[in-house]
Amino acid sequence: MLELLFQKIDIKRSINMSARKKVLLKVIILGDSGVGKTSLMNQFVNRKFTNQYKATIGADFLTKEVQIDDRLVTMQIWDTAGQERFQSLGVAFYRGADCCVLVYDVTVANSFKSLESWRDEFLIQAGPRDPENFPFVVIGNKIDLENRLIQIRKAQTWCTDKNNIPYFETSAKEGVNVEKAFETVARNALSREKEIDTPDFPIPLRMPNEEQQNESGCSYTKLNGRCSGIELTQRPPLPLNDIPNLLSLLYNQDEFLY
């Protein structure tokens, strides 16, 4: 009996959710080497910390689903290498970002100074529409350490000057404030969706509803109508060997409405 109840709830939930598009938010974490980018990502996604992380080489991402009010959002969080010379490779991953997290270490003055150039570099490379209002979040990490050098006020002032970037102080090690910071990341990335309702340029359609459906039937859409080559081509080809699914795509059915 109880199980039946759960099932019903389940179906209800599904229909509610499917009424709105499922959203994929791409988040890029930038900052100097050793400020704790990988740790922040892992604390947020896996709620784990270890002091055995290695310096990140190349790029990697983790995904996490969060529910923002009544919306289910998938956050795809990209961790990049901090050393400058590896950035030329990292930029390939900037494109299509919905939010950028700038991280510095409150005990390292230089890492704070670098925020400016990380921000500029990101805007140049990612080339977002409306760069003035692109959502950034600044995180001062490692507040668990005692030898802090950058005072809160200094960081807040910088953020205010940069068009009111939200500012958080975290300890990835102790899990302090990490979720709050990422909640703001998700909210601000999402809020852009409302501001921009017409895309800059239409997504070239190759089939009627390519925009909403991937082959698994669940619908992801990019926010803001921005699209880079990456997102367009990363959409998997049609399930040609799978006629029922193909038909369902053609008729724009939702996976929940069998």
Add this chain to the structure above:
Amino acid sequence: MIEEKILFERGNVYIHERPVTDSKGTALDEIGGTIFLVENERGKILRFIPLGLENTNYAVTDEWAMVNGHSVISYNKNGNSDSESLSFNNSPLLKYRFQFRLHDLRNIRRHHTLHGIAHMIFILKDGTTLPAFYFHLGGSKNLLQQIAQYLRLEKSIQDSRLYIIKDALPSEPKENVQAASTFDQLHLFDNGNDSMSRFKFGHDSRRTTMERFSKVTHFLRDAFLGQNDITSTGDNEDGGITPDFNSLLESFNGSCDLRESNNDGFEVIYKVDFKKLPDVTRCAPITIKEWQALFDKNGKIMDPDSVKVRIFRGGLENSLRKDGWKFLLNYYPWDSTEKSRIDITKQKQNEYFSMKLQWRSMTEQQKQRNNLFRDRESLIEKDVMRTDRTLEYFQGEGNIHLELLHDILMTYNMYNFDLGYVQGMNDLLSPVLIVMDNEVDAFWCFVGLMDRMGDNFHMDQSHIKRQLSNLHTLLQFIDAELANYLAENNSSNMYFFFRWMLICFKREFSFQDVLLLWEVIWTNYPCKNFDLLVCLAILISQKTVIMESQFGCNEILKHINDLSFKVQLEPLLRQAEGLYILLKKHEESTPGLPPVISSIMFPNMKKKKIRNFNDDDDDESDATSTISSTSSRTHSPSYGPVRVRHHTDSHTINENDSAVVTHTS
């Protein structure tokens, strides 16, 4: 706490891990536990709980981290999240808890041999790949059947052990499962000839439908893109007549048993060779006795070339590495006598300490005025603290070996200030230091290693980019279908191999495997680009998974990242050498390899014609000629034989050439 229903449960499931140490210092090779399929309001969840963690309270709550964060946290309007984060928990078992929603599953590989232990590998939609779960007391088939009730599984045509998830079945009512399923899905577990014919029928009927569709819809084009149209000459000579891609795949997954693929029937005939690779011989590592016999009475290696080949074939025994690497890394010249080596050691010792003094004697004021130096110093300090800290050699606070690591990197910065310190060098130094266990020796061997690898770290990254682009060019020739697939999915830059190539697989294999792989590569046998072939062999082994899962560029990156510590080295080396042998055969046949491929793989082929080597074995002579015909700019003549630069001049690559590649026939 969430109410949940257990749909499936099976104990005695194991993850076979590389040795890790638990809190008491005992090594764990196998992590045993129980696999569950449960259902709660979040959906159906597959979960692995290691023995010993059953009773921890996160077992059934959503506090518990899912694989790659496939959990949901809810933020309500007030902005309070569910809970504060969990942080420290010291059990090493924690990282072996896995769970994910069935909904996130992309495909399953299930291996079972007639008498062996079956294992399953789950790959998620974002490319995340879980470790193999071994079902010591069976149950993998039941689990697969259970999953098939909720997801539509379809067996891959290319690889009979791969089940692709097509989509979710409508929830619950079992009758619908029948109605909704199509084609071969219902025959998943049949055995014998009957199923074979049905599989074939299933496949054919789909193809027919596809063909009809293709007449009316232009977007079906995708399906036919990337069909392999290279049919190289000389296929038959190469013995690649009965290609069996499975065998290539199997070798990467340890338990290789071809009987199973016969069970499932289904052989696909490939037009191209490179599928069936020639067998190669690999040996046990060189033993101490064998090693000692290599030297004459003056302590000189009698036949350096055959020693290199021998190291390539089997590597060195652990205790020999300290000596052997000094030759391989050109600290000791191959033609040195025991006496000259003593002199070299003395001289190099003085040289090292005078360079070390240079930075040790810098005053604070001096450093204040040297921005670049300070930046590098702080970067080195940061990276040293996070270099291989899981290895016993570097464990613990205030570890003395970390200091050595630091000092060597700082001294290298003085030795080669133009290059300085770049992240990744610490990774390269770590095994060298562990093997040498001596500051001076480690430094000079590291210098030798950086002579090979240094180009990877240059500011403009052009060398590593060229290496990656060479990889794609080679792939176009060896497996055009896969190369095209990558290109269509914005992955032709091969960035997913960036880490693999930058630090020569250092982070992708266990420590012991890295030692072997490195000494194999350092022999420059059978060619100096052997690392490219290693990458290609890995990539080709993942072709089916990547293509049938229809991975896009993000998922490919994730999948390749997740292959770390999952690839078996010995079979991989065989595959890589097999690729080499086939390329070599092509090169020697008429009309030979396309110029662009030739220039990557055999840049010194022309010089080879005027070599004066005794060529009993063709392959060997190529290697030796490569060694003898290249020169190095960074190498001092007093300091051993000429070094092969780990570098390919690929300026000849252009549009026309790559066109040649794709249309060679």
